[in-house]
Amino acid sequence: MVKPSKQIIRPYGDRRDDGVVQLSFTLPVPLSEKAKEAAAVFTKKMGFSDVKVAAAERAADNYTFFVVYARSSVALDYAEIDVPEVIVKKMSFDDLNAFIKEKVGRRIVVFGACTGTDTHTVGIDAILNMKGYAGDYGLERYPWFEAYNLGSQVPNEELIKKAMAKNADAILVSQVVTQRDVHKDNSRQFIEVAKAAGIHGKVQLLLGGPRVDHKLALELGFDAGFGPGTKPSDVANYIAHALLKKMGKEPQDMHYQGEPK
Amino acid sequence: MPGPFIEDAQIEHARKLAEEIVNPIFDLIRRNTTVSTERTVLRFFGISGAGARGVPLANLMVDKLKAAGVLNKGAAYWYGRALHLGAKSPLEAVERLTALPTDKLGPLSPEQEQNLREEVRAEARAAMDDLKSRVAQRNALREQFPMSPAPHKYVIVATGNIYDDVDQARAAAQAGADVIAVIRSTAQSLLDYVPHGATTEGYGGTYATQENFRIMREALDEESRKLKRYIQLTNYSSGLCMSEIAFCAAYEKLDMLLNDAMYGILFRDINMRRTFIDQYFSRRICALAGIIINTGEDNYITTADAYDAAHTVIASQFINECFAKRAGLKDWQLGIGHSYEIDPYRDDTLLLELSQAMLVRRCFPDAPLKYMPPTKHKETDIFFSHAYDVMADLVAIWTRQGIQLLGMMTEAMHTPLLADRYVALKSASYIHRAARGIDEEFTVREDGKIANRAREVFGKAMQLLQECRDEGMVAAIGKGHFGDVKRSETGGKGLDGVLEKAPDYFNPFLELLEAT
Secondary structure (H helix, E strand, C coil), X not given: CCCCCCCEECXXXXXXXXXXXXXXXXXXXXXXXXXXXXXXHHHHHCCEEEEEEEEEEXXXXXXXXXXXXXXXXXXXXXXXXXXXXXXXXXXXXXXXXXXXXXXXXXXXXXXXXXXXXXXXXXXXXXXXXXXXXXCECCHHHCCCEEEEEEEEEECHHHHHHHHHHCCCCEEEEECXXXXXXXXXXXXXXXXXXXXXXXXXXXXXXXXECCCCCHHHHHHHCCCEEECCCCCHHHHHHHHHHHHHHHCCCCCCCCCECCCCC | CCCCCCCHHHHHHHHHHHHHHHHHXXXXXXXXXXXXXXXXXXXXXXCCCECHHHCEHHHHHHHHHHHCCCHHHCHHHHHHHHHHCCCCCHHHHHHHHHHCCHHHHCCCCHHHHHHHHHHHHHHHHHHHHHHHHHHHHHHHHHHXXXXXXXXXXXXXXXXXXXHHHHHHHHHHHHCCCCEEEECECHHHHHCCCCCCCCCCCCCCCECCCHHHHHHHXXXXXXXXHHHCCCCEEEEXXXXXXXXXXXXXXXXXXXXXXXXXXXXXXXXXXXXHHHHHHHHHHHHHHHHHHCCEEECCHHHHHHHCCCCCCHHHHHHHHHHHHHHHHHCCCCHHHEECEEECCCCCCCCCHHHHHHHHHHHHXXXXXXXXXXXXXXXXXXXXXXXXXXXXXXXHHHHHHHCCCCEEEXXXXXXXXXXXXXXXXXXXXXXXXXXXXXXXXXXXXXXXXXXXXXXXXXXXXXXXXXXXXXXXXHHCHHHHHHCCCCCCCCCCCCCCECHHHEEECCCCCCCHHHHHHHHC
């Protein structure tokens, strides 16, 4: 493979390569000239130059909120950024249904729930419910998916038991509450239960939530992770392709638009 | 007032339908009690401590009485019997009492029975007076340091550590917040007890405990004095312990509680009967303590679509209002909930949101109303989200909302940073200041989009109310009419905590609360 030529880039504020960055943060000190200087020093310590403390506001008696503009001299070679190329375009609702019908030849069974103590169904509802999210239909609407949304506060054991009873192809775990990393603890417990039940590595195990990303999901033992902004169609496309890979009908190194990275 | 849109007679008719819907449920409420209601009675008598391994004494006692099969006479009755046994503590007395063979638990002589009840009633009156004097202390502070004009800016603290929450609450008050809500640990709704003590390591919030309430209210009292502006405190009277939490909140001088007649049924899968009975006693306590309740209709349109399900919000509000009035709450205590949740990529959403908020204001002219910000369609582009929240600020002042939960620009990412609250408070203050009185300057045309949409939504709400009246509330919930969630009368958690009252059931607090 020919190495692509260098493409050096820096942030673009008002002029090419000016390196302008906007920052905002709070320091636990009362508003004063000293506080403003502290904000400037903090920003310089991060490696910025031309620091301009644009706003210093008394957020409370002992807290000052800053908006800062500064320049960064950091540059990077865009050509060296390695993200797998998009090969397959994401399929539309109709195309994906037709694709599953042709390639899989049966409905894909998906179970989802917000497990553990988490009561927030907004994520799992957006992906699974008929209505979907932002005009993107949920999996229940796809005739070639058989989707079950078990709701919130579902024990991991129960989700896995119910999914196994219907020979699920994929299980979606949603975790919204992230305080003190409760989502990680619960997700690890889910994987332990999945391992004990013998479905780990067999059934697709997907994790979703506002503080979830693909990397975290992989670390925790899931097959994929979906973060904020994920649409039901992203998940639907992922599940279909992953299933086909498992069935040996698609190459393992195939990449497609919208897959978790 | 932005508009009639709807004839007075129609609104009256909606209220009448709500009453007919709620009536049969009051038969259930009158005939039954619950374990949590009985625990509340014991808490009124001062039994707020915890035994070994942190189990609340109220739970130990009620569980023992339930196991002995005598709880249906009322915990207050057995409290009286226990005191007569001369034990050193009420717990010890109940232990002895329930250890007695069943034939020894029979009624006393009619005269003794009469005397016992009179003694317990006297003690109940004293407990009630104590509670009232605490509420009076709160009211005095409120009068000494008046609140800012409405909409009262409501923000959330959610660190999971009550002491960190205190720091954030003070900072929020200093930045202009009028109401502090301490987020409750998400798991608490399904606990059939109120945890004891201060929370320092909560998941997704702190527990609603009497001690946490005390710690936060004490800090806010201090802050109110400092700022010369009373800062209100709210928490959640929901889940399996609605009335116990209401008591703890009343005792610790809270100002508001999230309290909905149906929320637990729909969104926490708590049994219907249990919820209906518990909500009544909890609301009786709120009525006495001058606590403003916040109903949860905003939740319907985070699950169902806000445009399509707008009428379910209105219908539910009439039902919630009726339950509340039947429990003695006054209009000024009804923070009827609704929210700004229509998909912002539709056309005309400012008009649609105004229409909905104006309709709620039209239906409930004397209630403070509780307005909730966008959440479902919030984006991680914080600059867009901030602009989106500001529109909700405008609708709030335009429709004279009493309480406005401020949107946070980082809603789609994490619990608010300290600065997020500051930014939200600063811009809400600006919008409220800039547009106060706008409703009196602009009249809304009766033949325009806003009025027509309001009539359409109200019409559908009336249809739904009629359906609920004809089929009954239970069937309506069973069909998923509210929040797209279906529940059955005997499903859900907590049904085993519902007991039919014995003919000589005794609850002096209910007697006193219903008499006021």
